[in-house]
Amino acid sequence: ILNVEQSPQSLHVQEGDSTNFTCSFPSSNFYALHWYRWETAKSPEALFVMTLNGDEKKKGRISATLNTKEGYSYLYIKGSQPEDSATYLCAFTGNTPLVFGKGTRLSVIA
Amino acid sequence: KAGVTQTPRYLIKTRGQQVTLSCSPISGHRSVSWYQQTPGQGLQFLFEYFSETQRNKGNFPGRFSGRQFSNSRSEMNVSTLELGDSALYLCASSLVSQETEAFFGQGTRLTVV
Numbered sequence: 001i002l003n004v005e006q007s008p009q010s011l012h013v014q015e016g017d018s019t020n021f022t023c024s025f026p027s028s029n030f031y032a033l034h035w036y037r038w039e040t041a042k043s044p045e046a047l048f049v050m051t052l053n054g055d056e057k058k059k060g061r062i063s064a065t066l067n068t069k070e071g072y073s074y075l076y077i078k079g080s081q082p083e084d085s086a087t088y089l090c091a092f093t094g095n096t097p098l099v100f101g102k103g104t105r106l107s108v109i110a
Numbered sequence: 111k112a113g114v115t116q117t118p119r120y121l122i123k124t125r126g127q128q129v130t131l132s133c134s135p136i137s138g139h140r141s142v143s144w145y146q147q148t149p150g151q152g153l154q155f156l157f158e159y160f161s162e163t164q165r166n167k168g169n170f171p172g173r174f175s176g177r178q179f180s181n182s183r184s185e186m187n188v189s190t191l192e193l194g195d196s197a198l199y200l201c202a203s204s205l206v207s208q209e210t211e212a213f214f215g216q217g218t219r220l221t222v223v
Contacts (some may be wrong), residue, residue: 025169034211034212036214042216043113043200043213043214043215043216043217043218044200044202044214045132045214046211046212046213049210049211089152091153096166097143097155097158097166097168097199098143098153098155098212099155100145100152100153100154100155101152102150102151102152103152
């Protein structure tokens, strides 16, 4: 059974703080790693799809890195804002459908 | 461009009944996947359809079934509902497969009483 672990489970930060979360996934049969942001009462929204070891992607204040050899990805948010409050999900795919972690719930306090 | 549309948004059913949920993907997307989310659990994969064929199936009992039509719209059916089937059901559409970027609908919240 494939396991995708995310840590921490939840996080409270002050506005302006930078923060990061971790996603651990199986290092064998890797195809892609996805990050999604899921705000309350909305649909999960894709942030990044990463496929190459060493890949780094950036969208505004959010960036992500990927290490497929050791099976982890980091998501960074620089200068957190209240609108960043959401659950951040990662999902792994090998020769499999997407396997999601349980997410990291971020609360940014103004 | 219209997003992924799921209907209905909310549903209350009684144990033993059956239910059908609908998902209209983004125009041009041929892959539709279904997920279940229950409290404390991550998104659990139910099945994926591509060009009217089930391509992958998750570890759910046979009471859960689905289909996809020629216009890529998909339906999911749950028969003989149990209390534990109460969950948020999300569908996601992708251009080719769910290994590429997936676009999610807002989900159907099913409550079984």
